[in-house]
Structures are given as C-alpha cells and as structure tokens.
Amino acid sequence: MSVNVRIPTILRTYTGGQAEVAAEGATLGEVIADLEKNHTGIAARVLDDQGKLRRFVNVYVNDDDVRFEQGLETATPDGAGVSIIPAVAGG
Amino acid sequence: MAVQTVATTPAAASAPGTVDLGPASGLSCRECGTRFDLGPIFACAECFGPLEVAYDLPLGDPEALRRKIESGPANIWRYAPLLPVPADVADKPNLNPGWTKLVQADNLARELGVEPGKLFIKDDSGNPTHSFKDRVVAQALEAARAFGFTTLSCSSTGNLAGAVGAAAARAGFRSCVFIPHDLEQGKVVMAAVYGGELVGIEGNYDDVNRFCSELIGDPLGEGWGFVNVNLRPYYGEGSKTLAYEICEQLGWRLPDQLVIPIASGSQLTKIDKGLKELIALGLVEDKPYKIFGAQAEGCSPVSTAFKAGHDVVRPQKPDTIAKSLAIGNPADGPYVLDIARRTGGAVEDVNDEQVVDAIKLLARAEGIFAETAGGVTVGVTKKLVEAGLIDPSLTTVVLNTGDGLKTLDAVAATSQATATIAPSLDAFRSAGLAG
Numbered sequence: 001m002s003v004n005v006r007i008p009t010i011l012r013t014y015t016g017g018q019a020e021v022a023a024e025g026a027t028l029g030e031v032i033a034d035l036e037k038n039h040t041g042i043a044a045r046v047l048d049d050q051g052k053l054r055r056f057v058n059v060y061v062n063d064d065d066v067r068f069e070q071g072l073e074t075a076t077p078d079g080a081g082v083s084i085i086p087a088v089a090g091g
Numbered sequence: 092m093a094v095q096t097v098a099t100t101p102a103a104a105s106a107p108g109t110v111d112l113g114p115a116s117g118l119s120c121r122e123c124g125t126r127f128d129l130g131p132i133f134a135c136a137e138c139f140g141p142l143e144v145a146y147d148l149p150l151g152d153p154e155a156l157r158r159k160i161e162s163g164p165a166n167i168w169r170y171a172p173l174l175p176v177p178a179d180v181a182d183k184p185n186l187n188p189g190w191t192k193l194v195q196a197d198n199l200a201r202e203l204g205v206e207p208g209k210l211f212i213k214d215d216s217g218n219p220t221h222s223f224k225d226r227v228v229a230q231a232l233e234a235a236r237a238f239g240f241t242t243l244s245c246s247s248t249g250n251l252a253g254a255v256g257a258a259a260a261r262a263g264f265r266s267c268v269f270i271p272h273d274l275e276q277g278k279v280v281m282a283a284v285y286g287g288e289l290v291g292i293e294g295n296y297d298d299v300n301r302f303c304s305e306l307i308g309d310p311l312g313e314g315w316g317f318v319n320v321n322l323r324p325y326y327g328e329g330s331k332t333l334a335y336e337i338c339e340q341l342g343w344r345l346p347d348q349l350v351i352p353i354a355s356g357s358q359l360t361k362i363d364k365g366l367k368e369l370i371a372l373g374l375v376e377d378k379p380y381k382i383f384g385a386q387a388e389g390c391s392p393v394s395t396a397f398k399a400g401h402d403v404v405r406p407q408k409p410d411t412i413a414k415s416l417a418i419g420n421p422a423d424g425p426y427v428l429d430i431a432r433r434t435g436g437a438v439e440d441v442n443d444e445q446v447v448d449a450i451k452l453l454a455r456a457e458g459i460f461a462e463t464a465g466g467v468t469v470g471v472t473k474k475l476v477e478a479g480l481i482d483p484s485l486t487t488v489v490l491n492t493g494d495g496l497k498t499l500d501a502v503a504a505t506s507q508a509t510a511t512i513a514p515s516l517d518a519f520r521s522a523g524l525a526g
Contacts, residue, residue, distance in 0.1 A: 009308045010136045019308060045139070055403060055425060056122065056139040060301065065420070067406055083305065086134035088141035088422045089320045090246050090300035091355020 001026050003076045005035060006083040014042040023082075028061060029072035031082060046084060056087045110237045114149070115175035118142040118324055121426070129175075131238045131321040141422065142324045143364075144175045153373035157343065160335075165190045167226055167332040173368060174332070175325050176233040184262045185232055186254075188225030189332050191217040193340040193488070198456040199469075203476050205483040211346070213337055214459055214491050220281065221494035222415075222462070223358065224254035227329035231318035232258050234325035240316035243287075244268055246303040247319075248296050248354065248415045249278030250462075250493055255318055256285030267315075269299050274414060277497040295409055297420050323357075330358040334365025337488050338375050345375050347485035350472045352464045352492055353384045353393050353438065354416045356423030363430045383481065384427050384438035385471035387413035387446060387463075393424045397438035402428055412443045412501050413463040415493060437480050441470035449473065450495060450502055460495030468492075 005023050007015050015021050021039070025031035036043035048054050052072070059066045060083040066074040076082060110129045118127040122140025133142055149156055149172050156172065163169030167189035168181040181187070192214045200210035215223040228243075228251070235243060243259040243266045245251050252268040259266035266287030270279070271294060283289045292299045306312040307320050318326045338345055345366060351359040363382055369375045386394045389411030396404045404424035409417035421427070431438050441449070446463055449470035454460050461469065472489050475481040495502070512518040519525060 006305065006308075008134075008304075010132070010134055010139075013136075045137070054139050056134065056141065056422075058301070058420070065297075065406060067420075083301075085301060085304045086139050087420070088134050088139070089304045089317075089323060090296070090422055091319055091323075091357040091418060 001076055001078045001080075003031055003078070003080045003082050005031065006081065008084055008086055010086065011042055011045055011084065014039040014045070025076055027072065028059060028066055028074045028076055028082065031076050032072070058085045058087045059083065060085070111177045112175040112234065112237055112325070113177055113180075114146045114172060115144045115325075116147045117145045119145040129237075131234070131240070131316065133321050133323045144324050144328055146173075146175075148173065148368065148372060150372060156372060157374055160339070167229060167329070170332055170335045173335065173372075175230060175328055177237075180233055183233070183236070185229050186219040186225050186258055186261055188218045188229055190336060191215050193337060194457060194459065196457050196489075199453060202452060202456055203473055203483075205476060205481075205487065209484065209486050211337075211341075211486070211488045212453070212457060212459060212491055213333060213488055215333070216459070216461065216465075216491060216494035220250070220253045220257045221497065222250035222254065223330070223333065223490075223492040224251045225258070226332050227326045228254040228258045228318055230329040231316065231322040231326040232262055232264075234322045235264070235316035235318075236262075238316065240314060241265060242267060242315045243318060244303070244312075244315045245318045245320075246270075246296065246299040247282070248417060249274045249282065249497065250415050251319065252282035252289065253278065253285070256282055256287045256289070259287055260285045269303055271296050271299055271414075275498050275500055277499060278414075281497065296418050297406070300418075300420075327357045327361050330361035331365030331368065333358070333490070334362045335369065338366070338369055341486070343375055344486075345369070345378060345380050346488040348381045348383065348436075348481055348487040350383045350385055350468050350475070350481075350487065350489045352416055352468050352490060353386050353421065353424075353427055354418045354464075355421045356384075356393060356427040358492070359384055360423050360426045360430060363434075380434060381436040382430050382434045383436040383471065383475060384431055385468045386438065386440040387411035387416055387467050388440045388442040389413070390417045390419055391440040392419060393421060393427050394438040394440040396424065397428055397431060404428070411446075412498075413446055413467050414498075415462065415464045416467060437475065439471045439474055439480075441467060441474060445470040445474075447501055447505065451506070453491070454495070459491060461491040462493035462495050462498040463501050464493055465491035465495070466501070
C-alpha cells in the first residue's frame with residue numbers, strides 16, 4: 001500500500017526539507033517503519049521508547065485521528081493521506 | 092501613522108539571540124528540557140513536547156519588585172518584568188487588558204455554604220473584548236512584532252477570534268482567524284466586527300486546530316503568526332497575569348483554592364506557573380494551594396482521565412453548550428492532571444443543565460453575567476463544596492473567563508420578561524408585581 005505522508009516542519013530535517021513524502025505499509029505502524037528506512041531518525045521522534053506514539057503527536061489517516069481508531073494498527077489503504085501533527089496547538 | 096509604523100516594521104532583530112522579549116531568555120521543552128533560542132516555534136524537535144518560555148527573572152529584592160509592580164499601569168503591563176515582552180511594551184499600541192475585578196462574592200458564598208469573606212470571583216469579562224483571551228493575545232502580539240509577522244491568526248472557539256481581531260486592528264496588523272462554523276451568533280459577530288477575515292470551518296474545534304497546524308507548515312501560512320500555534324509559548328504566558336493579579340488583589344497572598352475552567356488546559360497550567368514564580372520571587376508566602384479544574388460533561392476528557400486515575404487523556408467528540416471549552420483533544424491535558432494531583436485538587440464536570448443553573452445563580456447572587464465557561468466553574472465549585480473537596484473555611488477564587496452576552500442562547504429560554512402589561516397603574520396592580 002502506498003500512502004502520502006505530510007511531514008510537520010520540525011521533522012523536515014529528516015526528509016531533506018520535503019513537506020510530503022511517499023511511504024509503504026498496510027498499517028500506520030508499517031508506514032512509520034518504512035519512513036524510518038528512508039529517513040533515518042524519524043521514527044524515534046514520533047514513537048517513544050516503548051514503540052508507542054508519543055503523547056504530543058497527533059496522527060491522522062485521511063481525516064481520522066488514529067487515537068479514535070486502532071492507533072499504530074490503523075489500516076492505511078492505498079492512496080491514503082497520513083498527517084503527522086504536533087499536538088501542542090490550540091486553546 | 093505611528094501605530095502602523097510600529098506594527099508593520101519587519102523585525103530586523105529577529106535573528107536568534109537578538110530578539111528583545113524582556114526577561115525571556117529562551118524556550119525550554121516541558122517534556123525533555125531541551126533548550127531553543129527564542130523564535131516562532133512551539134513543539135520540541137526532539138520529542139514533540141510543548142515549548143515554554145524560560146526567564147532570567149529579577150530575583151533578589153522582592154520589596155523593590157513589589158513597589159515597581161504597584162506603581163505600574165492598571166493593566167497586565169504592571170507585570171512586564173515577569174513577561175516575555177520588551178520593557179517599553181506599555182508604549183506600543185495594544186488593548187492593555189487585565190487588572191479586572193476580584194469580586195468578594197458573599198451572596199454566592201451564602202448560597203454555596205462557604206464562609207463569608209472566603210469566596211471570590213475573578214471576573215475577566217471586564218477585558219476589552221470581554222474574555223480572558225485579551226491577556227494571552229497581548230503577549231502573542233509582542234512576539235509577532237519581535238519576529239516580524241504582519242498577519243495575526245488563530246484557531247478559536249470564539250473568544251480568541253474576537254481578541255485577535257481587536258488586537259490586530261489596534262496594532263495595525265492584518266488578521267485572519269478560523270472558527271467552527273456553528274458557533275454562537277454573539278461570538279461570530281464579535282469576531283467579525285473588527286474587520287479582519289473570519290473563516291468558518293466545517294467541523295468542530297479540533298478540526299479547526301488540525302487545519303491551522305497544517306497551514307502553519309505550508310507556504311500558504313508563511314509569515315503568519317498563529318497566536319495559539321507557532322506563537323503559543325508566548326501566548327500562554329498571558330494567563331500567568333491572572334495568578335499575579337489574584338495574589339496582588341488579595342494583598343499579596345496566595346489563595347488556598349482556585350477553580351479554573353479547562354479547554355486546552357493552557358490557562359490552568361500557566362496560572363500554576365505564575366503562582367510558583369511569585370513564590371520563587373518572594374512576593375508571596377510559600378504555602379500550599381489547591382487547583383481544581385472544571386469541564387462540561389459533554390466535553391470532559393480531562394475530568395474523565397482524572398477520575399479514572401489515568402495520566403493520559405483520551406480525546407472526546409465534544410457535545411456541550413459550553414462551546415468555549417469544547418476542545419476534545421486538549422493539548423495541556425496531561426499537565427492539568429499532574430497539577431491537580433500535585434496540589435491536592437481535583438478535576439470535575441457538570442452537565443449543561445447545571446451550567447445554565449450556575450450562570451443564573453451567579454447573576455442572581457452577585458450581578459455577574461457569565462458566559463457558559465463561567466457557568467462551568469461556578470457549577471463545579473458548587474459540586475466540589477457539596478462533595479467536601481473544597482474547604483468552605485478557606486479562601487477560594489473562582490474564574491469567570493467571559494461575558495454572558497456572548498452566549499445568550501444558553502439562558503434565553505429561561506430568562507424572559509416577568510410580565511407584559513399595558514402602560515397603566517391598574518395593569519401593574521393586576522399583574523401582582525407591586526411591592
């Protein structure tokens with residue numbers, strides 16, 4: 001499954017400045033693993049020491065917050081848009 | 092015109108280390124402690140944690156600092172030595188918010204079973220756009236000037252949109268603000284009247300917030316100062332002024348108990364930060380205080396986590412009349428839990444009916460017409476007193492963060508004319524209203 005991942009500004013040092021990159025994977029967890037293969041270091045910014053999503057990271061698959069879905073097990077259908085967004089905004 | 096000159100001059104001094112934001116010395120990650128130069132950034136590049144302003148505070152002579160504050164203007168700039176703003180901030184065009192009334196609420200105290208003289212309402216409806224948001228926007232405006240932005244923006248549940256629109260108008264900035272499309276009419280009008288652009292987003296606040304977070308990373312948002320996104324570390328500091336004012340108005344004393352509404356949780360965390368700073372500076376006695384958070388049942392992710400003993404906050408889909416608190420995914424929720432537990436406080440919620448009852452109780456008892464968020468804090472205070480969690484013999488300060496005129500719909504159905512009569516004494520007598 002090929003998906004399009006929107007990269008927040010603070011992670012663009014890992015993607016050569018690109019705001020969007022392509023990645024492969026049937027689930028969000030697989031997509032992040034694939035990102036790590038091509039952009040070394042990015043997974044450690046998004047995941048904590050236990051391999052879970054950091055608490056100040058929001059990830060959306062298409063328009064759905066994965067915390068309302070299955071977290072890292074959330075399916076990422078072919079052509080899906082994945083957005084990684086800092087959670088510390090708003091209020 | 093001088094106003095526009097100040098507001099639109101690009102910040103020549105925006106290079107790292109040369110920004111003049113008074114005692115602010117840098118940004119620090121609240122999660123991992125990584126330090127960053129002052130700049131329009133809000134999330135830690137290491138762990139995504141929230142960045143907050145670090146200071147070189149004026150330690151050493153509390154009496155001199157107290158005198159300086161007391162001789163300052165009757166607005167938040169009396170606390171400029173403790174805020175991320177240049178020393179001459181009071182001379183720049185802004186709304187000069189703050190120094191709102193701390194009302195000794197003896198009538199309400201009697202209704203709630205609190206000892207006379209012990210209950211106070213910090214009534215922030217008295218700010219220029221009638222909510223506490225003027226405090227935080229004033230800080231963000233100074234940061235926007237320092238970093239050379241000329242457009243002010245935000246995601247808003249309503250009050251913030253009005254505060255940004257007004258501040259931008261005064262300072263000569265362009266504004267473009269984003270709100271959920273279905274807000275109360277009063278808040279829409281108050282946001283639009285200042286002449287900036289107001290954009291309704293088809294979704295709830297969390298959708299608006301997500302949109303703005305994506306816009307900030309896109310060339311479309313380049314050069315924009317989003318007060319609660321890329322300027323959020325500075326913006327949040329404005330809520331510290333509530334802590335400063337409450338203590339100064341109590342005669343430089345800490346309250347024993349505070350009841351604070353929770354939307355993102357930023358205000359509650361910054362009030363706690365402000366209280367701790369006053370203790371560190373020697374301006375108040377170092378003694379325990381309890382912080383209580385207040386939510387509406389229809390959007391209660393933090394109180395749900397508190398009651399369940401969790402230290403993470405599971406997002407909710409909001410459904411409440413308290414729209415200014417309707418943030419289902421609160422950025423500072425985990426810190427609110429930490430503070431409530433550290434201070435021995437609690438986080439509680441009330442349903443919409445209780446919110447309406449509390450708005451009317453406060454109005455009837457004290458002549459203060461609060462917006463729904465104020466109904467939430469008063470309603471939660473009542474609940475906590477009844478539960479024995481708030482000690483009625485100790486000093487308690489309850490926040491009202493906005494004006495009831497913005498949320499008329501909440502009470503309109505049950506707040507109507509007592510009678511409609513002909514203009515005659517007979518009719519008045521017949522209606523049974525005499526005496």
